[in-house]
Amino acid sequence: MDFAEFASLVSGLIAAALTLMIYSLLYRENILYRIAEHTFVGIYAGYGVAYAVKNIMDQGVSRISAGNYWFIIPMILGVMLFTRFTVKQAWISRYSMAVMVGVGTGVSVRALIEAQIVRQIKASVISLYGGPFTVIDNLIIVFGFICAFLYFFFTDISALRRPMSYIAKAGRYVLMFTFGGAFGGTVLSRMTLFAGRMQYLLSYPAYYMIPVFVAIICAMIYYDLRKKKE
């Protein structure tokens, strides 16, 4: 076994151990879970800082050293953000935040109306002719769109009277169907992540850690049962 294979084996076992330590929470809160959780947070923070420094070097320092001196301005704005950690000078960081929020909003808003409002309204204007399934599909879309839209019609008192009240109620059900679908999707997405980890745990060399994990959980159950008896 050469060094690369050995390193791959060790890293695979560590990854499997950390995954199983996290899953040990499903039995109960324990020190193994805490160790894995803190390790993850630490590694993630370290990775983030390392990449942030790399970005500053690549995007800022290298450009300034190449003669693009105006890149000093975003660098100064970045440094100003750190005044947030002081009570007296925290106001200075607001200028940097204002620039960040302003640029971010400006960039996204310029196409937002067309992309997410106009085009979506246009796409709702659909034909009610065609094959039987197309007609049913399109009728559901039109019905759902109108009802959900009118549910948010608050400005007129007539919204509380019939037939508007019925439409608003139907709109509420349309929204509930949508939220139900989104929630179901979220649960099933988490299941995908779980299946992904299971797939990893059942591959080489991760499966060597499974008997160790089972033994630890059995020991925890035995300890809990003994404690309960006492």
Next chain:
Amino acid sequence: MVKEFDPRWMYLLLFIVVGAPLVRPLGLPLPITAPVLALYDKIESLPPGSIVLFEYGVGAASWPEHGPSNIAVLKHLLSKDVKIILIALYTAEGPTLFATKIKPAIASYLEKKTYGVDYVDFGYVTGYETAMAAIAEDMHKALTKDVYGTPIDQIPLMKNVKSARDLALVIATGYCEPYIRQFYTPYGVPVAIMTWGMNAPGYMPYISAGQLCGMVAGIRAAAEYEVLIKSPGEASASSDALSLSHLFVAILIVVGNIQYYLTRRRGGR
């Protein structure tokens, strides 16, 4: 009052339900859905020499959702005569996962291509939507060098690629809205997305409106893509486990509702 159910039994059952088909696959049918087929057809219809911007912003936590779809779509792109600009915008973890997980999986495809001529990798670029806007407007200003430090002007592939107008397709990972706002709406570049399974219902209106030309949502869709390109991988292997886990969740929901109904009927809360 119905006796309180210990959820740990449910977790144990879930381990068995998900683990068993991974050890012994059942070979359940896998019909191809329209958004997946749309992306496949879009790539198939690209003229030779087309430039595709491929965003591989895969995170470690979301690997099972995004990783297999990234690999499958990249395999498809690399099997065609198209030029690929690789970039990570969504997360800084992208380049690490690309090097350790995606690259080994597509190594045989990359061998047939020349770096700098057929594909180029710019690594992680910070700024997300602001970076997208800058890249779409002028790539040579926004991306100074590739992941190996080669200046953009010295990369043959980038000689004729100046802005989003030179792109034939954008395939991204994560959320689709910023790409629609920065590439499709101002420049008319078709956008496809590889996203979480949970985003699929929310992104269907963008497919209907023609703002997304295709979508691979979650590992299930990735498995469909693997079937289309006839290259079974990670997603195909776990599709049975997923189908059974979904069935298990559906059964739990029904059982939970029956329990709730019985509890209420007996005067409980």
